[in-house]
Amino acid sequence: MSSTGRVKMPAVLENLQAITECVTAAASSAGFSARRIGDMELALEEAVTNVFKYANPGNPGEIEVACASGGGKFSIEIRDSGQEFDITKLPDPDLSQDISERPIGGLGAYLIKKIADDVNYRRLSGFNVLTLVFNLEIKK
Amino acid sequence: MSSTGRVKMPAVLENLQAITECVTAAASSAGFSARRIGDMELALEEAVTNVFKYANPGNPGEIEVACASGGGKFSIEIRDSGQEFDITKLPDPDLSQDISERPIGGLGAYLIKKIADDVNYRRLSGFNVLTLVFNLEIKK
Amino acid sequence: MNIAAKKESNALVVTVSGRMDAVTAPEFEKSIAAFIAQGEKAFVINLSGLEYISSAGLRSILASAKRLKEQNGKIIFSGLQGHVKEVFAISGFQGIFKIYDSDAEGLKGI
Amino acid sequence: MNIAAKKESNALVVTVSGRMDAVTAPEFEKSIAAFIAQGEKAFVINLSGLEYISSAGLRSILASAKRLKEQNGKIIFSGLQGHVKEVFAISGFQGIFKIYDSDAEGLKGI
Numbered sequence: 114m115s116s117t118g119r120v121k122m123p124a125v126l127e128n129l130q131a132i133t134e135c136v137t138a139a140a141s142s143a144g145f146s147a148r149r150i151g152d153m154e155l156a157l158e159e160a161v162t163n164v165f166k167y168a169n170p171g172n173p174g175e176i177e178v179a180c181a182s183g184g185g186k187f188s189i190e191i192r193d194s195g196q197e198f199d200i201t202k203l204p205d206p207d208l209s210q211d212i213s214e215r216p217i218g219g220l221g222a223y224l225i226k227k228i229a230d231d232v233n234y235r236r237l238s239g240f241n242v243l244t245l246v247f248n249l250e251i252k253k
Numbered sequence: 254m255s256s257t258g259r260v261k262m263p264a265v266l267e268n269l270q271a272i273t274e275c276v277t278a279a280a281s282s283a284g285f286s287a288r289r290i291g292d293m294e295l296a297l298e299e300a301v302t303n304v305f306k307y308a309n310p311g312n313p314g315e316i317e318v319a320c321a322s323g324g325g326k327f328s329i330e331i332r333d334s335g336q337e338f339d340i341t342k343l344p345d346p347d348l349s350q351d352i353s354e355r356p357i358g359g360l361g362a363y364l365i366k367k368i369a370d371d372v373n374y375r376r377l378s379g380f381n382v383l384t385l386v387f388n389l390e391i392k393k
Numbered sequence: 394m395n396i397a398a399k400k401e402s403n404a405l406v407v408t409v410s411g412r413m414d415a416v417t418a419p420e421f422e423k424s425i426a427a428f429i430a431q432g433e434k435a436f437v438i439n440l441s442g443l444e445y446i447s448s449a450g451l452r453s454i455l456a457s458a459k460r461l462k463e464q465n466g467k468i469i470f471s472g473l474q475g476h477v478k479e480v481f482a483i484s485g486f487q488g489i490f491k492i493y494d495s496d497a498e499g500l501k502g503i
Numbered sequence: 504m505n506i507a508a509k510k511e512s513n514a515l516v517v518t519v520s521g522r523m524d525a526v527t528a529p530e531f532e533k534s535i536a537a538f539i540a541q542g543e544k545a546f547v548i549n550l551s552g553l554e555y556i557s558s559a560g561l562r563s564i565l566a567s568a569k570r571l572k573e574q575n576g577k578i579i580f581s582g583l584q585g586h587v588k589e590v591f592a593i594s595g596f597q598g599i600f601k602i603y604d605s606d607a608e609g610l611k612g613i
């Protein structure tokens with residue numbers, strides 16, 4: 114049997130914990146290890162804080178996060194009605210630069226791509242829909 | 254703006270914590286005090302453990318819990334496809350009996366009714382739908 | 394839930410902290426049953442560190458109290474806080490159990 | 504997140520535990536800035552009790568390191584565990600910072 118969760122809230126930093134707890138609780142009931150749940154939490158934090166910070170300049174919008182387990186996978190779908198933006202298109206950061214050269218920031222999207230087993234973006238009738246997939250077996 | 258949450262999971266005790274965390278996280282983002290969130294947690298635990306224990310004798314079914322804040326209220330809807338049962342019809346327990354006379358159990362439904370500001374039951378196309386409402390201001 | 398016991402001259406003081414819910418409550422009942430099997434007959438249950446209790450917790454408390462009563466034992470409570478106090482009040486447990494502010498008062502009253 | 508500092512002969516050892524996420528990370532940057540303002544120039548950051556770090560944490564670490572570099576200060580790390588080690592590796596922080604197993608080794612290496 115599968116487990117699903119869904120939350121819809123104002124897209125503000127104050128709701129980070131509430132969103133995270135719903136997803137990690139569902140992931141935990143789906144049988145993921147504490148370590149892998151920490152990975153999911155990270156990818157989720159990076160995705161939702163980008164929505165908080167950039168999706169709706171000026172006034173905060175709403176964010177909807179849905180998650181579901183099933184078929185050996187756990188997927189997290191993040192949906193917002195902010196400006197169109199596809200993080201999967203961002204170039205990877207240059208990790209070789211030293212402390213003084215290295216720009217501050219620009220690691221969030223990269224961490225998502227490195228940590229999730231699959232990342233998918235669609236623009237769907239005015240919504241950004243970002244899907245992060247985690248396989249039940251440990252990656253690689 | 255309103256916050257909503259929804260989880261659908263196998264109706265087994267192992268999922269109590271996941272269900273509870275989703276609801277309390279949403280309630281916390283809706284601005285309830287820790288004390289009142291503890292109250293909700295209690296009413297929710299009583300309602301969902303009754304579904305775990307009694308709704309589907311033999312094989313566990315599914316449970317769906319949805320919550321939403323708005324209009325100064327927070328409501329939690331618990332839905333299961335088990336046998337029809339209306340806890341609001343249960344007679345109140347006799348609280349005057351002493352230790353030896355007093356039956357073990359029979360307090361769950363009573364606690365729900367005492368703690369929630371409003372309790373509503375409907376049978377809806379094969380589902381038990383129990384709604385618990387909490388007012389944002391402290392009860393009484 | 395965490396359970397710790399300390400032997401006093403006339404009773405065993407059992408301190409229960411954390412959460413007593415449908416998942417953890419059976420542990421409490423088991424612990425008390427084990428203490429009874431070891432010969433303990435008088436219990437002061439300190440709940441000052443208990444943050445949460447549900448009907449599953451009340452169930453294992455009542456079951457333990459019935460078992461003790463049959464053997465002429467005693468169980469009393471101390472240190473109830475906010476939420477736990479409220480649940481004891483609503484369920485009528487305040488009326489059927491002796492409840493004290495501190496272990497010291499409980500040990501005198503038992 | 505919890506931050507504790509201990510003055511050693513050649514550096515300040517700052518122990519950060521708990522979670523360094525978008526909500527808490529700015530506190531870390533503020534603490535380091537305050538220590539720098541007090542004249543500290545060499546830091547050993549002990550992360551052995553840090554359970555979780557996100558890019559917001561990396562951001563405040565890099566910002567602190569840049570501030571120190573401008574003033575010819577130094578910042579090194581010790582005791583990275585599981586998840587934090589992985590995030591340092593993925594983000595290339597392992598390559599740009601000196602990382603030691605223990606504070607003692609860090610204090611020698613600084």
Ligand SMILES: Nc1ncnc2c1ncn2[C@@H]1O[C@H](COP(=O)(O)OP(=O)(O)O)[C@@H](O)[C@H]1O
Pocket residue numbers: 159163164167168196197198200203217218219220221222223558
């Ligand atoms: N939802 C979004 N809408 C618009 N721009 C975004 C969004 N998410 C990310 N960006 C842009 O992509 C850049 C890189 O994002 P990210 O890798 O998460 O790092 P950071 O947020 O630390 O800069 C951001 O600085 C921002 O300009």
Ligand SMILES: Nc1ncnc2c1ncn2[C@@H]1O[C@H](COP(=O)(O)OP(=O)(O)O)[C@@H](O)[C@H]1O
Pocket residue numbers: 299303304307308336337338340343357358359360361362363448
């Ligand atoms: N969802 C349900 N389906 C069928 N019977 C139920 C359901 N919920 C409660 N009951 C019945 O109502 C009784 C009282 O429930 P409750 O007050 O929660 O106490 P307890 O579960 O401790 O007995 C239960 O013993 C059970 O017989």
